[in-house]
Amino acid sequence: MPMTQASQTIPEKVFRDPVHDYIHVQHQLVLDLINTREMQRLRRIKQLGTSSFTFHGAEHSRFSHSLGVYELTRRIVDKFQRNYPSQTPDDGLWNDDERLVVLCAALLHDVGHGPFSHTFEKIFNTDHEEITQAIILSEETEVNTVLRQVSADFPAKIASVIDKTYPNPQVVQLISSQIDADRMDYLIRDSYYTGTNYGNFDMTRILRVMHPYKDGILFDYAGMHAVEDYVTSRYQMYMQVYFHPVSRGMEMVLNRLMQRANDLYHSKWVNIGQSAPFLIPFFEQNWSLTDYLHLDDNVLQTYFAHWLAQNDDAILSDLANRFLNRKPFKSVTYNRETDQHLLSELCQLIEELGYNTTYYTAQNSSFDLPYDFYRPEAKKPRTQIELLEKDGTLTELSQASTLVQAFTGKTNGDQRLYFPNELYYGKNKAHVSLFEPILAEIHQMTKTGKLRPKI
């Protein structure tokens, strides 16, 4: 890559980071990217969405995470360059000309995230991965302007890393594979901020045993247990933090709230848009990149507060109140195969109490596949984790670890039906009155936490 001024190194600048101690910035380009308005917007989007309603300490933003992924990538690349520098083309070792590409891709990999990502995407048909690429490629963004200083095709290179079509598999796998800088940062960071320990793993050891080879990234067999430990940590974080039923209860409230707002906008009964100007293009399903970049967690929550204060629609303001003042829906697990009949029955009861079940019940499935080997037939085949033995053989991780084998190809999670918490057993033990018989039936069906027939 021809050296332009933008890609030159500068006297190191640092950002204090509670997880990695310091983030080290060594290129003007990286500093300029951090200072773009698109990156700064990530300060206003929480990394864990509604999880901070369960783990109050986890109020960190996607901005912090992005710096963390950048820093981890930088450390890995430093080790690669020190220990495995490419000498000849195609020797499968690390070519340091890729450094800026991988650092920029690491920093920008989440720049397209919107507020409360998954929920927002479902209601308004957006896709944060596409938008990440659009932000990188559109000449209207500051990110693109900064990247173009390197070369005209530099933005396209970065976008292709995000897209996984970049030719060098080492670069792609550092940003996106079953053990990449993204996942490593979020496991440790989310552990730190939630105050759980589950996401901790032996990162320094993993960094020691990983190295480049012609098809991507390898791990020395000696590091097998550290990789096992990482896979287990990931599993634990999904089970204990990311899939926490209470966070999902808040997510369901949010989903119903946004759905109601959208429905109201189109019904024209009430003027939902006036107090939520940045949302209008999304209600209209006619939005530009600029419109998208106006959105963040603050904006949505402010609009919820407007709606609550205006009180034009009972359902809308009730749901806004539940969200802003943390009144999560409660839930029971159910079995998709056998419990359909019970689901209908329970929803029926809730409807009889006067709730509009379109907005006051919700089904949520959360399943994760902690690890899998490469399956060419899969919809999204995974890049399997390879271990290098002393005699040069490659072994796929689940072949070496009985522990990982237990996870391989198996999803973990559950399905839950969500409903208003005032219908929950614990809340009403004492003064069940007017609707007592119905409520008592709901209690019977839900009180063990698993959906059951009434007696």
Added chain:
Amino acid sequence: MPMTQASQTIPEKVFRDPVHDYIHVQHQLVLDLINTREMQRLRRIKQLGTSSFTFHGAEHSRFSHSLGVYELTRRIVDKFQRNYPSQTPDDGLWNDDERLVVLCAALLHDVGHGPFSHTFEKIFNTDHEEITQAIILSEETEVNTVLRQVSADFPAKIASVIDKTYPNPQVVQLISSQIDADRMDYLIRDSYYTGTNYGNFDMTRILRVMHPYKDGILFDYAGMHAVEDYVTSRYQMYMQVYFHPVSRGMEMVLNRLMQRANDLYHSKWVNIGQSAPFLIPFFEQNWSLTDYLHLDDNVLQTYFAHWLAQNDDAILSDLANRFLNRKPFKSVTYNRETDQHLLSELCQLIEELGYNTTYYTAQNSSFDLPYDFYRPEAKKPRTQIELLEKDGTLTELSQASTLVQAFTGKTNGDQRLYFPNELYYGKNKAHVSLFEPILAEIHQMTKTGKLRPKI
């Protein structure tokens, strides 16, 4: 205190906390208070205001801190009750009837904080301590409704703890003194989230050596070095975190931005209120408690985003851009006594470059008094820290510690003049052109970080 249902204990509930591991809730009353909308609002107000622009990890809210102060108070009171339970009135030991009072006061001590407290208060003449009491006392709040379940005069008791007029000095000093649960929590919490270590001190030891006596709280002489360590940590956090020049540079941008909005509202040139409905009562200086409780960090930043998008006033949208996209004012220190002439000269130069110095320069003094003994003549006399020797004598901390003596009664900090960062030397070394001579003079006056005459 007669036991009402509200004040009864419940099976312990816990909240995971990264700083204290778990927050333990043992009374329905405390749980109900946490669930009020006034407490939940604190989730939307950052504990450290603009500091997260310097320490990106420090995005935690006043809600987390409030839980932390509650938990620390609970632990201290547990120890008091186990080790120093009062046997007879006036024995100066711990009377556990005070438990609920002190726990509620701890939890609620910051409930009246507004967004970006100090800056907002200056522009709009609000006072978070008065509002904390109002929230506790006003029958319109959920907090008050919950507190009244204990007894009609319970809200007034809590408010008097905040006001320091509560008769039991132990209760008052646990919430507010030179070494109280509030300060202990924020030092450790802010350390954790900023990723600095400066605020750490030996909390378990301090909790071990503190105990009640007739005039408040004492510390065993054996814990003197732990108290020293606490005082030093507090000093370090002020010097290194709370007074960081970059955070203050963002605070100055915010101050000028809100000042401009207020001025515009009254000038009626542009309709600043329409896109900022919750601010109108404050522009009008005619606001209710409900109006105040509508505000949080999200709301203000959303309005800034509206103003930036509307672009009705060049100064307003420029300042909004600086704030939202983190472009802090830069600064030089100066000497209040001797540098007045230089200040005028520098502002003059900035004005000549076309800046309206009312909105584009700002003076900021940040000074702290790490420790002081009791001085009856002072405006706010401090409750001095007393150490108890084995033979029963009390010694005031600075008499026992040469280290603390070095701090006693001495303020630390500095005064700075803030101005746009594009005028700063480092930014423009290369392409100073049109306004070159003026800029060069500004550089001469500011480039060492201390205000100096031009040559």
Added chain:
Amino acid sequence: MPMTQASQTIPEKVFRDPVHDYIHVQHQLVLDLINTREMQRLRRIKQLGTSSFTFHGAEHSRFSHSLGVYELTRRIVDKFQRNYPSQTPDDGLWNDDERLVVLCAALLHDVGHGPFSHTFEKIFNTDHEEITQAIILSEETEVNTVLRQVSADFPAKIASVIDKTYPNPQVVQLISSQIDADRMDYLIRDSYYTGTNYGNFDMTRILRVMHPYKDGILFDYAGMHAVEDYVTSRYQMYMQVYFHPVSRGMEMVLNRLMQRANDLYHSKWVNIGQSAPFLIPFFEQNWSLTDYLHLDDNVLQTYFAHWLAQNDDAILSDLANRFLNRKPFKSVTYNRETDQHLLSELCQLIEELGYNTTYYTAQNSSFDLPYDFYRPEAKKPRTQIELLEKDGTLTELSQASTLVQAFTGKTNGDQRLYFPNELYYGKNKAHVSLFEPILAEIHQMTKTGKLRPKI
């Protein structure tokens, strides 16, 4: 239990502990036990034997661990008494009359350990569990004298807890089961001192979800993932720390060294006993409890130093040198079924180089069973881990966790042949000379770390 003075509580004393922050002592009896010479002897016996030769930080003693097990037990019992106090006999809840029994058993559970336990036991036919009971029961020890102050049968009670014959299964399981205070302390403590993270698990959560029931100790189903995490941590510590091949290489040197000393003593060629007076009763296989209590790590190593300095026997002083100056035997893994022939061949080659293979080779098998359910037919049936669901059902851990199921009933580990490190490939690449052909053959068989035929 009738209250004697010895069992009364005292003003709390604390010992600073890096793992548990403070160890809290609340009974004179416990303090007196800690101060006995038998407990103080544990300061001179390393917790991890030869592991500190691999993990240089892990120099902690069995004394620290014993205090840790005591403290954890104390915390668990405190929770039991607060949350599950027995009201009526046989209600299956916690009877606080058991407190002193379980605390003493926790503190004393390892008091019979000798220096470099397993190795010493093999050579000299001692058994630390029997000796633990002997120390508790023998009227010659200070431990027994202290315990007898409670009551004449108190020592026998404590010994029966160690022996697992004590009638209350809660007490037994706290000290010895698949998830007991002993294991919890050593996993966390050994992690802390080795500087690995593998042994960390969510101890506070496990302490929250454990409670007594009529058949012992239960865990709430809600804590299933925390228990999973504990089982995984235990597995990782075995794989990565306790079974580390280099530590075992030192253990093999130690084994051969003590074997040689024993053989020499009986051969009478050299006077091995004069410089090792405390060992004579063991060479003679005629030792008293007093003799046993003379031994510790210091004493053995001092005698090794004497033997090295005297240099009366070439093999003895060579092995003493290898041990004192950290020259571990190297190893290859082998398959017990298929590699017997190769083993003989390799030993033959080593013998041809002039080594006495009795003292210069050693086989070591290290296998662990991370978890198992109760199997009545097993030699040492395990107390399985039970989870309590909301509806009152008990579920055995491996039924609830696919992760634990992967471990259940499966041993992990390997078998290795150990030989002098100077025969190892890495050491001699350059200057293989006189014995070159034999050495080259040894290298062929061992250089990949797995025993292989020569080519």
Added chain:
Amino acid sequence: MPMTQASQTIPEKVFRDPVHDYIHVQHQLVLDLINTREMQRLRRIKQLGTSSFTFHGAEHSRFSHSLGVYELTRRIVDKFQRNYPSQTPDDGLWNDDERLVVLCAALLHDVGHGPFSHTFEKIFNTDHEEITQAIILSEETEVNTVLRQVSADFPAKIASVIDKTYPNPQVVQLISSQIDADRMDYLIRDSYYTGTNYGNFDMTRILRVMHPYKDGILFDYAGMHAVEDYVTSRYQMYMQVYFHPVSRGMEMVLNRLMQRANDLYHSKWVNIGQSAPFLIPFFEQNWSLTDYLHLDDNVLQTYFAHWLAQNDDAILSDLANRFLNRKPFKSVTYNRETDQHLLSELCQLIEELGYNTTYYTAQNSSFDLPYDFYRPEAKKPRTQIELLEKDGTLTELSQASTLVQAFTGKTNGDQRLYFPNELYYGKNKAHVSLFEPILAEIHQMTKTGKLRPKI
């Protein structure tokens, strides 16, 4: 320096370290030094001597600390070479030819320590600094053999760094100055192992702001508060850990025990040497380097155990018992100027109780000077800490920090008289009988912890 094989780099080897995560070894020479018997001996000498009797977790050895000092030095030198590489002779920047010199000096700086250093040195007139140099310079040691592989004069170079006569002040100050790798490692390490937090300081920040200049090592002014923090941590560790009265009580027992052994040896009443062969040359005051290297903590404690078991001399075996079984002498502080008369009076009383005060009382002064500027007239003038301002000026630390100024040139500590703990008030409250009147007087003089007249 001409490159010999010994000084060449090797593929990096690591040692897991709880304090620095990993120790990185990059030269065969360093690895060979670590493996010498002189370095391995340090595994058998505790870093903190008798402190582990107070802080039971602090059982770490001088070996761990030596690796830590090496690693810190390596990290500093890496930063120097990356950021401040010398371009021309005498530019005052870092010359990487010094790397091996400084790394070896760091690793070896404590190699001459004996068991329980200060106490042993006092009784037997040894000097660990001289012996460190002797080990480096003597052709009989493995250390010297390894060093000579670099060049014939390499040992002398390393010795001159220890001696502070090496010409490059940067190298000398890295190993020995008021803020060097030695102190930084021990503060953090001793904090970690004692479980106190007092020794923690912001090491990463200090490493960032330190750099070489022509007269040694400088710190950027921006790092002033981090340096303040370090000075305070050092002060706290001395006050709270190193000078702990209980550890000194064990040191006094040790001192009296060795004094008694020495006196007995020369009195010839009992054959003290037979069971303590390695001590004979020291009793005789005629010892070689080999004799010295036979000694370690294990050896001394084993001999104490021999003496205790033999029980030939009542005082000797009593003192051995006190040491091995942790029965520290108790103490009172006193004022050297005014309390001489009281001291005599108290010793007189102790003598009347039948104690030989030569062996059963001891005075101990522990004073430290946390920081001082350079005072040419001082016995050991200190290299002051210099801060570099943005305009190039140097400022001595205490001129910049009011906090450090409070420490500067002031010693902290106390003087204590030690005596058997059975004479201590707390022990005998109940059953003071036969010698009651004398004991009561002793109690009166000592019970507040400060020496006082009897009433």
